[in-house]
Amino acid sequence: MAPISKDIQKASEILKHDELVAIPTETVYGLAGNGLSETAVKKIFELKQRPLFNPLILHTYSLEQIERFVSYIPEKAQKLAQTFWPGSLTLVLDKKDTVPDIITAGKDTVAVRIPDHPLTLELLKTLDFPLAAPSANPFGCISPTQAEHVTSYFPEGLQLVLDGGACKNGIESTIVGFEGDEPIIYRLGSIATEDIINTIGGVTVINKNEDNPEAPGMLSRHYAPETTTYLVDDIQSFITSHPNKKIGAITFHQHIDLPNIQSLAILSPKKDLKEAASNLYATMHKLDQLDLDIIVAERFPEQGLGKSINDRLDRATKKK
Ligand code: TXA
Ligand code: MG
Numbered sequence: 001m002a003p004i005s006k007d008i009q010k011a012s013e014i015l016k017h018d019e020l021v022a023i024p025t026e027t028v029y030g031l032a033g034n035g036l037s038e039t040a041v042k043k044i045f046e047l048k049q050r051p052l053f054n055p056l057i058l059h060t061y062s063l064e065q066i067e068r069f070v071s072y073i074p075e076k077a078q079k080l081a082q083t084f085w086p087g088s089l090t091l092v093l094d095k096k097d098t099v100p101d102i103i104t105a106g107k108d109t110v111a112v113r114i115p116d117h118p119l120t121l122e123l124l125k126t127l128d129f130p131l132a133a134p135s136a137n138p139f140g141c142i143s144p145t146q147a148e149h150v151t152s153y154f155p156e157g158l159q160l161v162l163d164g165g166a167c168k169n170g171i172e173s174t175i176v177g178f179e180g181d182e183p184i185i186y187r188l189g190s191i192a193t194e195d196i197i198n199t200i201g202g203v204t205v206i207n208k209n210e211d212n213p214e215a216p217g218m219l220s221r222h223y224a225p226e227t228t229t230y231l232v233d234d235i236q237s238f239i240t241s242h243p244n245k246k247i248g249a250i251t252f253h254q255h256i257d258l259p260n261i262q263s264l265a266i267l268s269p270k271k272d273l274k275e276a277a278s279n280l281y282a283t284m285h286k287l288d289q290l291d292l293d294i295i296v297a298e299r300f301p302e303q304g305l306g307k308s309i310n311d312r313l314d315r316a317t318k319k320k
Contacts (some may be wrong), residue, residue, distance in 0.1 A: 002150075002151060002154070004148070004161045004163045005160055005162065006119065006163050008123050010160060012123060015032065015033065015040075015127060018033065019040070019043070019159045020040070020158050021033075021160045022136045022158055023117075023120045023131065024117050024162060024167065025059075025167065026088060026167060027167060027170070027171060028145055028167055028171070028281070029135070029161075030059065030133030030135060031044055031047065031134055031154075033131065033132055034131070035059075035103060035129060035131055035132035037129070038102055040132070041056065041100065041132050044056070044132060044133075044134065046157075049138055049139045052102070053105050055104045055110075055111060056132040056133070057113050057133060057134070057173075058103065058112050058132055059112075059114070059115055061086075063114075066081075068098060070110060070112060071096050072093065072094045074181045074183075076178070076183050076200040077178065080176060080183075080199055085113075085114040085116075086115060086121065087114070088172075088174060089113065089173055089174055089176065090112065090173040090176070090187075091111070091176055091177070092110070092111045093110060093112065094108060094110075103132055112130075113173055117164050118164075120164065135172060137149075138153055142225060142285055143281055144281070145166055145278075145282050145285075146166050147164070147165075149282075149285055169278055170282070171278075171280065171305070172189045173187075174189035175189065184203065186207070188308040188311045190305070192308070193205060194303070224315065225288040225295060227288050227292050227293075227295045228294055229294075229296070229297070229313075229317045230317055231296075231297050231313045231314055231316075232298060233299050234298075235256065235296060235297075236256060238296055239256070239260060242260065242294060243260055245260060245294050246291075246293045247262060247292060248262060248294070249261050249265070249295075249296055250296070251264070251266050252267055252273075252298060252301075253267075253268055253269055253271045262290060262292055263287060263290055265279075265283040273301070273305040276305070276306075280309055280312065284316065
């Protein structure tokens, strides 16, 4: 099994040899390799069992680095970059020829991000290439927010997991692209839509493209536990109407006391959506280990990060 370590030099050496390292970011752990090396990028796709039509994000540490890979940055993208980087924003921009086709799945655009994690930023500065890094989970599974999630997903194939502790935001980055100069949110994520709108004005949200591989990462069943999962408006009556099932329940802030609840996860007793988001995946990983019949979550308020949480829970309920 890959060691879990804080050794940046070791991680850097491994990456320079076209091998893979899992890296911490403030959103989720990434499965990283040299983004300019076809050999390394192929290893990422193979290990994740990810279809080649689903493009990857290039991670780097500065806007100057990003300019090596993109040909044009619309004004609104510059504003978003200034406001949110380093941070949980991914921009989809027109690419330069320096970006290999395997990264972009043959598209004319490339996804780029400057993550906000001190270890990974330090690592990136030791490299003269960007890191391609999808979330470090097998395709379709819940993203990892702790180093141990990564090692249990990938006992083989990884040389090292760079240990950055628990990811503080806990949900993937918000992806913003452009049609002409018009901004589009392609994936709800760790930055609330309201915060994007406060920065650049109106945006179109195209998040719900079921099973459309053209729409970024938005295959309908994604982020899913093995245990059958439900997302409901009235969690108490759902649980009461399944008396013979062993249930894991996820609530925003309310406590529920019913006999068939085996495990109750309250994501934020103090009603903070950011805290709830940061606990979501770790909770789903934990409940999925408990041999339950059902996981049920209550729908979160449709505002701020509540929308991103509902999006992930909704995808988790889709059948295989
Ligand atoms: O928070 C995150 O973004 C994490 C951390 C590790 O940075 N990464 C992540 O990567 O979530 P991944 O590969 O699991 O999701 C990246 C998404 C995919 O859904 C992909 O379809 C979309 O980005 N994407 C990548 N390049 C694109 C492009 N050129 N146009 C549209 N969507 C793109
Ligand atoms: Mg992913």
